Amino acid sequence: MADERRPVVATGRGRVRGIITNGVSPARPGREVAAFRGIPYAASPVGELRFAPPQEHPSWHGVRDAERPGPAAPQNPSRLEAVMGRRVPDWDEEGCLNLNIWTPADSLGGTPRPVLVWIHGGGFSSGSGGWDWYDGARLAALGDITAVSINYRLGPLGYLHLPSLDAVNLGSQDQGAALRWVRENIAAFGGDPELITVGGQSAGAHSALALAADPQTSHFVRRVMLQSAPLGLPPQHPDDAAATAAAYLCLLGVAHDADAGKALRTLPVEQLLYAHGQLMATLTRQPGDVAPAMWPVLGGPGQPGTWQQALADGMLDDKDVLIGTVATEMTPFLAMDPRIKAFTRDDALRALDHLTPRLGAAVPAAHSLPEALPSDVSPGRGFTDLVGDLFFGNRAIELAAHRAARDLPSYVYRFDRRPEPDDLGLGCPHCAELPFLFDTFDAYPDSPMLGALDDQDRALGRAFAGALAAFTATGAPNGDGLAEWRPYAAGPDPYVMRFGPAPR
Numbered sequence: 001m002a003d004e005r006r007p008v009v010a011t012g013r014g015r016v017r018g019i020i021t022n023g024v025s026p027a028r029p030g031r032e033v034a035a036f037r038g039i040p041y042a043a044s045p046v047g048e049l050r051f052a053p054p055q056e057h058p059s060w061h062g063v064r065d066a067e068r069p070g071p072a073a074p075q076n077p078s079r080l081e082a083v084m085g086r087r088v089p090d091w092d093e094e095g096c097l098n099l100n101i102w103t104p105a106d107s108l109g110g111t112p113r114p115v116l117v118w119i120h121g122g123g124f125s126s127g128s129g130g131w132d133w134y135d136g137a138r139l140a141a142l143g144d145i146t147a148v149s150i151n152y153r154l155g156p157l158g159y160l161h162l163p164s165l166d167a168v169n170l171g172s173q174d175q176g177a178a179l180r181w182v183r184e185n186i187a188a189f190g191g192d193p194e195l196i197t198v199g200g201q202s203a204g205a206h207s208a209l210a211l212a213a214d215p216q217t218s219h220f221v222r223r224v225m226l227q228s229a230p231l232g233l234p235p236q237h238p239d240d241a242a243a244t245a246a247a248y249l250c251l252l253g254v255a256h257d258a259d260a261g262k263a264l265r266t267l268p269v270e271q272l273l274y275a276h277g278q279l280m281a282t283l284t285r286q287p288g289d290v291a292p293a294m295w296p297v298l299g300g301p302g303q304p305g306t307w308q309q310a311l312a313d314g315m316l317d318d319k320d321v322l323i324g325t326v327a328t329e330m331t332p333f334l335a336m337d338p339r340i341k342a343f344t345r346d347d348a349l350r351a352l353d354h355l356t357p358r359l360g361a362a363v364p365a366a367h368s369l370p371e372a373l374p375s376d377v378s379p380g381r382g383f384t385d386l387v388g389d390l391f392f393g394n395r396a397i398e399l400a401a402h403r404a405a406r407d408l409p410s411y412v413y414r415f416d417r418r419p420e421p422d423d424l425g426l427g428c429p430h431c432a433e434l435p436f437l438f439d440t441f442d443a444y445p446d447s448p449m450l451g452a453l454d455d456q457d458r459a460l461g462r463a464f465a466g467a468l469a470a471f472t473a474t475g476a477p478n479g480d481g482l483a484e485w486r487p488y489a490a491g492p493d494p495y496v497m498r499f500g501p502a503p504r
Contacts, residue, residue, distance in 0.1 A: 014060040023141025032105040038070030041181035042097040051167040054177040069130025070098035078126040083332040102136040103146040107190025113146045115191040116472045121202025123292040125155040132443040143469020146191035150178040159294035161241035165261045172302030197472045199225030213310035226323040231395030235298035251275040287339045288351045320475035324413030328427030329388035340380040348383040400488040409487035416500040419451025436461040
């Protein structure tokens, strides 16, 4: 006899059994949601498949249990643990290419729901779509949408640049494989494959934009949702990525020759991660060095060009776009660095001179930096705020303004809810909006970026998540009970939606 609380769905590779869960929280009325977690979308990248493009997962017989999340991709601890909270390691190479689905229970066999494929951040080196931080049950219930989160290879396993091994942007290739899996299978889970929004936060937003702009995957995407996208960080140049790869192989004691692949595939994954940590330490010696050691390479799979080129080529013209930032993006990375706290104005300008070449042409000319550095705060805080604008805020406005000039709507937000108390001086830091989107406050115990919560915070979560869910469903973040949100407009009165203690 079938168990109505454990629905079974057939995918292209085999059947999976999920579980009916409650999408209700004290903050959000909701509906029952069917959750299917840890579904493999590609073969395990182990053995000969380590440092290889993603391959189709073998079919399985019987019914695969999908009640619990699968493992994260191998990774070192996040740089933001002090702000977000520590995670107990749950990674494993075996089975790490998996995804999770939350869909209203009545969508199974019923009316298809719009789909949000959401990609976690973590500097292309940490994170997992299966973590309780990103549990999509309450978002799916609130918005009456199908929510999907994915895992992809990280750090050296995902972004070590070795073209001789066909290892180029493997993590991005994983993301493309996951999106194709969703396109082919999501109808069986109650999702509409013709209404897919790709979204994410930080590195996940960078990735979502790349998926929407890449001709190989663009046609799968109807809408794009970008949270704190680091658009001021251009894709790596292949020469720079090759130099980083050579330095990494040297740390491992692996010769850069025809046998490198064999050596890399036989080394313990812990050794690969340790060397990656050593490499990061050598690359972040200067105050303000925040770029990851490895990230997508220009011209490689999943990253054929820059986002500016994609805009100019009209790759996003047929897509709805929502983009936003938090008020003090860089405080978790920079504000607690004692070197930056002690900055003089000259120190800050020297650090900016060091940093700006890594940002390419997306920053003001060097002679304008003294004028760009704020003078009404300490030099260290001014440096932190300016770097946040260069990496995040300015570029978000640039993207929206480009579209507005072509009469293409974009919805722009600024999230500015600050914790009480704020002993670390974080303000509204990178990642601060995530528990408000997913209504997963309980998954962040003692997180400094949250502080104490009250009813106003929970109302803010409903407003923020409701707007982003409405965008997923309709292409506009408006609806019953939501504040009016106008598209960004060119001219003297551009519109940016403010989410804070008193959203408007």
